Amino acid sequence: MVLCQASRADPIEEKVQLCNACHGENGIPQDVQTPVIWGQHQGYLYLQLRDYKRGTRKSDPMSTIAETLERDEMMALAEYFAGKPWPRLGQPSASDAVAAQAQRANVAVNCTGCHLGAYQGxxxxxxxxxxxxxxxxxxxxxxxxxxxxxxPGMSDLMLSISEEAIAACAEYLAGLQ
Ligand code: HEC
Ligand code: HEC
Structure with missing residues (x-):
């Protein structure tokens, strides 16, 4: 006799679908101000969800969404997205001049001391x-x-470099894989 077991839906499956609506079915968000979360680190993802819920980090969609999440759901979502491959957005590599400016910011505040080699985190x-x-x-x-x-530590560091340096860092980082 074959026992037919009813397939049980993954408890976070519905939430994942909600997340995918903005963060992308394939990990590539449609909106350029929506971050990639596929392949981001689990500890970091969890902390952000926690901070949106606490209110120390605020965002229109994310604060409201995080309010509805329990701690174990945040942990499960962080684990789920961390397990996905980081998508290739195909952004262009920075020019040598921009890369040099980003490198000067790195020398000044040691970004890679925390974000690690090749900014992999x-x-x-x-x-x-x-x-x-x-x-x-x-x-x-x-x-x-x-x-x-x-x-607050990241705020102090960002205040110690210019907005121009920030723009150069962003362009350089976006072009890395
Ligand atoms: C309506 C669109 C929308 C939905 C739905 C959504 N997000 Fe977001 N998410 C955003 C935007 C926009 C940001 C950037 C907000 C900011 O600047 O703080 C963001 C930021 C994040 C961040 C911070 C990433 C980082 O690099 O700091 C995490 C983690 C995150 N979302 C997880 C989720 C999860 C998990 C779900 C599903 C439960 C979800 N999001 C659903 C739009 C959305
Ligand atoms: C002392 C350690 C440290 C240094 C140095 C540092 N960072 Fe960070 N940075 C962090 C941490 C930790 C976070 C995550 C903070 C949080 O939990 O929200 C972060 C967050 C960020 C984010 C937001 C990422 C996201 O997904 O929202 C960016 C961008 C960033 N750092 C860029 C830089 C750049 C560029 C430099 C150098 C100019 C730098 N950081 C130097 C520790 C550091």
């Missing part, structure tokens, strides 16, 4: 390589103005 340090350029600029400027208040 790990744990609670986000990967920046290949993230969307427009989003990178927005997030760095929001740290700089302390609009994004969930990491």
């Amino acid at each position: 790990d744990g609670t340090q986000p990967r920046l390589a290949g993230q969307r350029r427009e989003y990178l600029v927005k997030s760095m400027i929001e740290f700089r103005t302390r609009t994004r208040g969930n990491n």
